[in-house]
Amino acid sequence: MNARSAPVMLVTDLAVEVAETGAPILKGVSFELRAGEIFALVGESGSGKSVTSLAAMRLLPGALRITGGAVRVGDEDLFDLSEAAMQTVRGARVAMIFQNAMSALNPVQTAGEQVAETLRLHTDLKGAALRQRVVQLFAEVGIQDADARYAFYPHQLSGGQQQRVMIAMALACEPEHPDRR
Ligand SMILES: Nc1ncnc2c1ncn2[C@@H]1O[C@H](COP(=O)(O)OP(=O)(O)O)[C@@H](O)[C@H]1O
Ligand SMILES: [Mg+2]
Structure with a gap:
């Protein structure tokens, strides 16, 4: 610091x-x-x-x-x-983790796809590398069986896991942090 x-x-x-x-x-x-x-x-x-x-x-x-x-x-x-x-x-330099994950997540899109969408918007990642980055983010935020949970819909996740998906989404684009300078 x-x-x-x-x-x-x-x-x-x-x-x-x-x-x-x-x-x-x-x-x-x-x-x-x-x-x-x-x-x-x-x-x-x-x-x-x-x-x-x-x-x-x-x-x-x-x-x-x-x-x-x-x-x-x-x-x-x-x-x-x-x-x-x-x-x-928004999303690239400043990210927000909303309080109510269930209303912030899209109920008809898998957890993995939603994080992938954020990455698609702000990075050049695609295909297998994109999926791999999402699974890596899920693991980083402590989602167990990250690979399998990529295909889970929000309602199939616990409240805590939903919150972690939101955190993964916020971290996806590496908002301003000191290590990047
Ligand atoms: N859409 C709105 N219309 C009118 N007042 C609002 C609206 N949203 C929030 N407020 C008021 O703004 C104040 C601050 O709310 P908020 O920032 O949500 O509080 P908290 O510190 O609990 O997050 C509250 O008094 C709330 O009633
Ligand atoms: Mg509040």
């Missing part, structure tokens, strides 16, 4: 409100993340942890609106990017 390195992610004075009523949800939220750091945002239920994370990736539901602040990832100000540019940031 290098305390002097520039932040990987810098959130400054983030503000979110309810679009229709203007009721404030977040005000003046600021924090920074440096390479190799684990940062935990802690707070009581309903205090705004999920809204903060969703806003930072510009994934807020339509009912909520960002009214101020900035989110920098490396040299880019995410609130200045087009939606198309944002799509290359």
